[in-house]
Amino acid sequence: MLHLIEKYLNDNTPSGLMTTIDNHKAILRELLEDIDEKIRKDIILERQKILGFALSEASSHMLAVLLLKNKLVSSGFTINHRYFCSEQRARERLKMDFPGKDEIIPLLVKQEQARDRLCYGRDKSRKEVEEAIANISRLKTIIEDKLGEPL
Numbered sequence: 001m002l003h004l005i006e007k008y009l010n011d012n013t014p015s016g017l018m019t020t021i022d023n024h025k026a027i028l029r030e031l032l033e034d035i036d037e038k039i040r041k042d043i044i045l046e047r048q049k050i051l052g053f054a055l056s057e058a059s060s061h062m063l064a065v066l067l068l069k070n071k072l073v074s075s076g077f078t079i080n081h082r083y084f085c086s087e088q089r090a091r092e093r094l095k096m097d098f099p100g101k102d103e104i105i106p107l108l109v110k111q112e113q114a115r116d117r118l119c120y121g122r123d124k125s126r127k128e129v130e131e132a133i134a135n136i137s138r139l140k141t142i143i144e145d146k147l148g149e150p151l
Contacts, residue, residue, distance in 0.1 A: 019075075020064075020068060020075040021065055021068050021069060024061045024064045024065045024068070025061075025065060025151060027057075027061055028058055028061040028062060028065070028151055031054050031057055031058040031061070032058060034050075034054055035051060035054055035055065035058070035133070035136075038050075038051055039133065044126070044129045044130070044133070045123065045126055045129060048118045048123060048124060048129050049118060049119050051118060051129065051132070051133070052114060052115045052116075052117070052118030052119040052132065053115065053119055055111060055114065055115065055118075055132050055133065055135075055136050056081045056111055056112060056114075056115035057081070058136060059081075059084075059107075059108055059111045059136055059139055060079045060080075060081055062139060062140060062143045062151055063079055063104065063108065063143070064077070064079050065143070065147070065151060066098060066099070066100075066104075066143050066146060066147060067079075067096075067098060069147055070098055070099065072096045072098055073096075081112055081115065082112075083108075084105075084108040084109045084111065084112035085109075085112055086109060087105055087106060087109050090105045090108060090109060091105065098146075099146035100142050100143070100145075100146045103142050104139065104142060104143065107135055107138060107139040107142070108139070110135050111132065111135055111136060111139065114128070114131065114132035114135065115132075118132060
């Protein structure tokens, strides 16, 4: 589905093309709007599996923007949520140094763990869903601080 979103965004911009950073930001905006909608409608428990995927995907796009803005990766670099199954694996996959790395990686790992818990198995408690939402909020704040601009 993400490739459909990216194609739509690329085909419907004035120039017909967006920079990779703009692509990531546009997709991130949609994901965050979807998350916000579920919060506003108070349906986070009913949609926790969808939220788990959206939160994980949003965190990957946030990191992509940070790495691209700091010219640490090329536009073809792909971030897979599985990189964050553990801090060790994340550090193996992201060997480059980037602003806030020691703060960001643990939050990405926590988000991946929340993704697995929310998306698979029995429904989780409101507290657990809210913790996943709070985690991405912390991640967004840190990355925006390191970028010096909003995502």
